Amino acid sequence: MMQATTPSKGHPKGLYVLFTTEMWERFNFYGMRALLVLFLANSLRMGETDSNLIYGGFLGLCYLTPMLGGYVADKFLGNRMCIQLGGLTMALGQLLLFTSASIFGENLQLATTIMWVALGTIILGNGFFKPNISSMVGQLYPKAQKTKLDSAFTIFYMGINIGALLGQYICPWLGDKEPGGVRDLTAFRWGFLAAGVAMMLGVIVFLFLKNKYVITPEGQPIGGKPDPNVVHEGEAAQAKFSTNSIVIAIAALVGLTCFFHFIADQNMVYAIIYASGLTLAGLILSDQSLTKVETQRILVLYIVAFFVIFFWAAFEQAGSSLTFIADNQTDTRIFGWPMPPSMVQIFNGLFVIIFAFPFSWLWLRLSQKGIEPISPVKQAMGLALIALGYLIIAFAVKDLGTSGKMGVVWLVILYLLHTWGELCLSPIGLSLVAKLAPTRFASLLMGVWFLGNAAGYALTGTLGALLPPTGDKYEKAAEKSIDLAGVLNKTVQPTADQLKFLSENKIPIDFPVFAGFQITTLFEFFMVFVILCGAAAVVLYALTPFLKKMMHGVR
Ligand code: GLN
Numbered sequence: 098m099m100q101a102t103t104p105s106k107g108h109p110k111g112l113y114v115l116f117t118t119e120m121w122e123r124f125n126f127y128g129m130r131a132l133l134v135l136f137l138a139n140s141l142r143m144g145e146t147d148s149n150l151i152y153g154g155f156l157g158l159c160y161l162t163p164m165l166g167g168y169v170a171d172k173f174l175g176n177r178m179c180i181q182l183g184g185l186t187m188a189l190g191q192l193l194l195f196t197s198a199s200i201f202g203e204n205l206q207l208a209t210t211i212m213w214v215a216l217g218t219i220i221l222g223n224g225f226f227k228p229n230i231s232s233m234v235g236q237l238y239p240k241a242q243k244t245k246l247d248s249a250f251t252i253f254y255m256g257i258n259i260g261a262l263l264g265q266y267i268c269p270w271l272g273d274k275e276p277g278g279v280r281d282l283t284a285f286r287w288g289f290l291a292a293g294v295a296m297m298l299g300v301i302v303f304l305f306l307k308n309k310y311v312i313t314p315e316g317q318p319i320g321g322k323p324d325p326n327v328v329h330e331g332e333a334a335q336a337k338f339s340t341n342s343i344v345i346a347i348a349a350l351v352g353l354t355c356f357f358h359f360i361a362d363q364n365m366v367y368a369i370i371y372a373s374g375l376t377l378a379g380l381i382l383s384d385q386s387l388t389k390v391e392t393q394r395i396l397v398l399y400i401v402a403f404f405v406i407f408f409w410a411a412f413e414q415a416g417s418s419l420t421f422i423a424d425n426q427t428d429t430r431i432f433g434w435p436m437p438p439s440m441v442q443i444f445n446g447l448f449v450i451i452f453a454f455p456f457s458w459l460w461l462r463l464s465q466k467g468i469e470p471i472s473p474v475k476q477a478m479g480l481a482l483i484a485l486g487y488l489i490i491a492f493a494v495k496d497l498g499t500s501g502k503m504g505v506v507w508l509v510i511l512y513l514l515h516t517w518g519e520l521c522l523s524p525i526g527l528s529l530v531a532k533l534a535p536t537r538f539a540s541l542l543m544g545v546w547f548l549g550n551a552a553g554y555a556l557t558g559t560l561g562a563l564l565p566p567t568g569d570k571y572e573k574a575a576e577k578s579i580d581l582a583g584v585l586n587k588t589v590q591p592t593a594d595q596l597k598f599l600s601e602n603k604i605p606i607d608f609p610v611f612a613g614f615q616i617t618t619l620f621e622f623f624m625v626f627v628i629l630c631g632a633a634a635v636v637l638y639a640l641t642p643f644l645k646k647m648m649h650g651v652r
Contacts, residue, residue: 111237111311111319112249114302116256118180119230121299123257125187125292126223128264129194130156132272136194136285140201141209153558154366155216160551161370162224164377164544167232169225171540176229176236176320177307179540183225184300190219191293198286228543229320233311235531235539236319243532244464244652247472248457250524250531255453260295262446268292323537342383350376367555374548381538381545393647394533398542400644401476401529402549407633408476408522409553410560411483411626412515415442418564419508422619425567426494428502436505444509448516456520471652472529473637473644479522480634484627486514491623499571499582532651563609563616563625570604585617 133155137148170179193215201208234253238245272288274281311319338346353372357363363371378399382392423429424438463469470478493507526546534542566581574581577598583589584599584606591599591606599606608615616622 108245108249108252109237109310112234112252114306114310115230115234115237116253118184118299118303119253120256120260120263121295121302122184122187122226122230123260124264124267125191125296125299126159126219126264127261128268128295129191129219129289129292131265131269132285132288135273135280136198137212139280140198140282140285141205141212151216153554154364155220157366157370157551157554158220159223159227160547160554161373162220163228163547164224164373164541166225167228167540167542167544170229170232170320171323171537173323175322176233176540177311177318178322179225179229180233180303180320181300183222183227183229184296184303186222186225187219188222188293188296188300190215190217190222191289191296193218194289195286195293198283198289202283228540228547231527232531232534232540232543233320235528235534236536237311239314245461246528246531247460247469247475247525250528251453251457251460251520253527254520254524255450258446258449258453262443262450264292264295265443265446337386338380338384342380345383346376346380349379363555367558370548370551370555374545374552377541377545377548381541384538386537387535390649391535394535394649394651395538395542397473397644397647398530398533398546400640401473401526401637402546404476404480404633404637405522405526405549406553406556407629408480408483408518409550410556411487411630412519413554413557414561414626415445415512415515418561418622419511421564422567423505423508425569426497426502426619427505427508429505431505441505441508442512444512445516445519448513449520452516452520453524456517469652471641471645471648472525472532473641475521475525476529477634477638477641479518479520479525480630480637482514482518482521484631484634486511486518487623487626487630489514491620491627494619494623497619499566499568501568533648560625560629563611564622565608565616565618566605567619570602573602574599574604 134148134152137143137151143151166179166183170176174182193211197208197211197215200211231253234249235246238249268288268291271291272285274284308318313319350372353375354365354368357368357371358365361368381395387395420438420442423441427438427441429436429438429441460469490503490507490511494503497503527543530543530546531539566585571581574584577595579591579595579599580589581599581604584591584595585608596606608617610616611625614621616625
């Protein structure tokens with residue numbers, strides 16, 4: 098007979114099985130991600146701009162497909178099957194990347210085609226894996242123990258980041274080689290292969306340990322096929338969408354995609370992400386079996402997911418504008434050692450690993466004392482912390498001008514505050530989905546939650562483009578005796594020759610504009626995030642009394 102796995106103290110063993118599985122999967126995802134743009138730009142000769150665009154679209158789509166994976170799990174296959182399928186699919190995607198990276202020298206066109214298929218395969222696999230593993234964490238805990246969820250997800254989140262950190266070290270170590278200062282274009286494949294092996298390890302861990310540990314206290318398997326005969330207390334067993342609402346949803350999807358693409362001027366991938374989020378949100382609410390309490394709880398989830406978009410849009414600058422700033426206007430020496438600029442963001446993963454347990458402990462202590470803030474308050478704290486991070490760095494760069502360099506310590510402080518914010522917001526958000534979602538929608542609503550992230554990624558691109566020219570652009574222009582400040586401020590008229598030089602070197606001649614304001618300095622750029630996230634924090638906090646009512650007892 099199987100033993101119960103949900104002790105009244107501590108966490109069930111199943112949590113650590115899910116932790117390890119997710120750790121290997123994130124190793125695979127982030128390890129590949131670290132190499133992807135370099136591989137595209139250098140080996141497949143796609144250029145930096147196109148590689149960045151592909152990267153943004155790829156990430157956005159990775160967080161779009163979870164709604165599909167969530168739907169299939171809730172309606173047909175169950176979480177377990179979807180996790181295994183998703184894991185195998187991602188491993189296959191890595192093998193395809195390995196193939197592409199092995200043959201590009203002989204047949205560039207075939208290698209490029211295989212790369213597209215590989216990315217599509219990974220996007221699909223991630224969609225099946227990600228929402229299902231996250232929603233299973235919630236299902237490990239019986240109703241009476243739902244108070245442990247914030248702490249459980251914080252531990253799970255640590256698994257995510259240990260995997261990410263390992264992947265971001267090992268895959269570049271194997272795949273990004275520059276012997277004698279010249280990049281070895283054929284080495285990338287070993288990084289992709291390592292990512293594929295890591296994913297297989299995750300699948301194997303899950304395959305062999307799930308029956309023993311990922312079970313209810315009564316020993317029943319969690320995440321099996323949805324069974325219409327098993328009814329959870331006060332809930333219907335399965336999602337029921339009428340044909341009518343499905344037809345309306347499809348029409349809305351097409352209509353909204355056209356709106357975002359043609360009227361709001363978003364690129365097609367971004368338009369599809371925004372439109373799918375809204376459509377799916379509406380479709381779930383049209384389900385006839387929802388009770389009033391369930392509907393209100395789902396609405397809370399939507400409201401919080403909306404605010405979280407601003408968090409990710411600010412947070413994910415790490416991979417774009419903040420990396421450029423680290424590269425161009427930062428002295429990255431740490432105790433004399435010049436840290437590669439692309440490595441500065443590693444502080445995020447490192448801080449998650451250091452602080453995940455203390456945060457998890459903090460929530461438990463506060464809840465024992467009965468003073469733990471409710472979830473939306475934690476989300477508002479997350480937004481406030483990210484705003485604070487940007488505020489500090491804004492003042493650190495205020496007097497830098499266009500030629501000064503800031504100390505890397507300011508970026509480290511920024512990542513520290515951003516990580517604290519992330520720990521208040523991201524695992525807590527996953528846990529909130531687990532607490533608020535009716536069981537029959539658990540994975541689908543996890544998909545909606547990730548769609549909020551996808552929208553955040555899309556907004557990241559738009560906001561990152563507001564970065565004003567950094568010091569290196571001024572220097573480059575000065576080499577040709579061009580007064581870039583004068584050109585940007587329209588006090589100097591560049592000659593045709595100078596214009597050609599500026600455009601060839603991708604140096605802009607206009608400052609970026611946001612909501613009618615010109616962004617002329619890094620200070621102003623950072624203040625955009627302070628204002629956006631600060632305002633989002635204040636509004637979300639002001640809404641919390643209403644949200645609390647609509648949550649009906651869930652915290
Ligand atoms: N870094 C976390 C993960 O990979 C969160 C990413 C996100 O939710 N956007 O799961």
